[in-house]
Amino acid sequence: MRAVVAGGGIVGLTSAIALRRQGIDAVVCEQAPEIRAVGAGLGLWANALAVFDELGIGAELRAIGRPAEMRFRGPAGGLLETPGFGEEDHRYLLVHRARLNELLAEEVGKENIRLNARVAGFDESDSAVVARLEDGSSLEADVLVGADGAYSRVRSGLLPGIDAVAHEGHYAWRSVVEPPEGVTIREGVVVVGERRARGGYVPTADGTVYWLVNQFDSGELEGTRKEQAALRAALLDTTGWNPALLDLIASTPEDEVLCNQIMLVPPLPRWASGRVVLAGDSAHALSPHITAGASLGVEDALLLARLLASAGDPAAALAAYQDDRIPHYARVTELSKRVEDSATPEEFALNYVTFTRWMLHR
Structure with a gap:
């Protein structure tokens, strides 16, 4: 055959x-x-x-x-508990798509x-x-x-x-970067934030960091891709508990920020x-x-x-x-x-x- x-x-x-x-x-x-x-x-x-x-x-x-x-935090930094579920329900392997x-x-x-x-x-x-x-x-x-x-x-x-078809108002921004000077990423952080925004970052096997920001009902996009991503990232940190995501976005070259309208x-x-x-x-x-x-x-x-x-x-x-x-x-x-x-x-x-x-x- x-x-x-x-x-x-x-x-x-x-x-x-x-x-x-x-x-x-x-x-x-x-x-x-x-x-x-x-x-x-x-x-x-x-x-x-x-x-x-x-x-x-x-x-x-x-x-x-x-x-x-895959464990989520709220916008103030607290871990969102999932009683009744085990460790195996949260575990996955992070890989770089190209590799x-x-x-x-x-x-x-x-x-x-x-x-x-x-x-x-x-x-x-x-x-x-x-x-x-x-x-x-x-x-x-x-x-x-x-x-x-x-x-x-x-x-x-x-x-x-x-x-x-477009998933109306649903966009994602992401990239893989070297951590900027003064920023140490030892573990992944994923947040469910305000205004239906989600995102965070995960260290990869080669020492880089993968960051991602999503939002439902985003409305009309304005500014550069970095500015759009930073605006949503701010919705994931309402108390200043974790500025690393904004630092990662700021250190990413504009042409390496991917932005996609989500299609279904x-x-x-x-x-x-x-x-x-x-x-x-x-x-x-x-x-x-x-x-x-x-x-x-x-x-x-x-x-x-x-x-x-x-x-x-x-x-x-x-x-x-x-x-x-x-x-x-x-x-x-x-x-x-x-x-x-x-x-x-x-x-x-x-x-x-x-x-x-x-x-x-x-």
């Missing part, structure tokens, strides 16, 4: 690794001239680490990451990755699927996996007119046809306030590879995959919305750890 994977991000590369582990010839088509990552730090939860362990690269992954805990993508690309093998090769569409028959590339060339395969993100061309071909993919009526299937953000781009998009997406990759290897034909495998994933993500969406709608920081922390426990122990 041969598969074409559209998209060389985390889920696309993991899909190719999982497929190849099952004896399926998989080639990745990436639109960019190199394998690269948009973003900075990335949290991987235990469910994702279990996927990478099964694929045989868990040790290498842990070597480039740093263990961390993770490099590791995954090495595992796929350069010879199995085509760069400058965006999948623009496809033609499907009962016996095969032909992926049409933007440069006019094409690739024939038994299965096309659309792991090409929130703006997926594969999804557009499978479900015309269903596009990613609405619930889809289907994820697959007989030869074409969606995985990761192309099927379920999530809000980053649950910090679990990648962890959930790599589960898609492993399940899909297992089913393709064990089913009698691709259509049956893709149907079984869709039947599993659609109700699964309906529950993810429900729990994510519960976190988003939390009325207080205390409620946010409790709803968040309720979600992580479900994700890790379901």
Whole structure:
């Protein structure tokens, strides 16, 4: 069996690794001239680490990451307690997106990755699927996996007119920096602040620090990206208990501050046809306030590879995959919305750890 994977991000590369582990010839088509990552730090939860362990690269992954805990503080600095939940419900691994993508690309093998090769569409028959590339060339395969993100061309071909939509008023600012002189970061701090702002920072494995600020209902943005981020960071410290986040933002070069309008993919009526299937953000781009998009997406990759290897034909495998994933993500969406709608920081922390426990122990 041969598969074409559209998209060389985390889920696309993991899909190719999982497929190849099952004896399926998989080639990745990436639109960019190199394998690269948009973003900075990335949290991987235990469910994702279990996927990478099964694929045989868990040790290498842990070597480039740093263990961390997702525990929230309020805007005055107090720890938000989550009674009834254990340490394992809070733990995750922080990795740098670029280093993770490099590791995954090495595992796929350069010879199995085509760069400058965006999948623009496809033609499907009962016996095969032909992926049409933007440069006019094409690739024939038994299965096309659309792991090409929130703006997926594969999804557009499978479900015309269903596009990613803006999560109105929801923005995120982030970067990875060296701590400025006089600022020592020994542990991560994550805060649920005023006016629906959240954010904080986490030290990484290489001595840098990943900082992040989010806000729901941001309103119209004004000023530079650094000024926008600093304005939200001030909502996370109402008593002067922890000025480090503002110091980190101030030390970040303007062109290294990433700012994104958060985009979501609405619930889809289907994820697959007989030869074409969606995985990761192309099927379920999530809000980053649950910090679990990648962890959930790599589960898609492993399940899909297992089913393709064990089913009698691709259509049956893709149907079984869709039947599993659609109700699964309906529950993810429900729990994510519960976190988003939390009325207080205390409620946010409790709803968040309720979600992580479900994700890790379901």
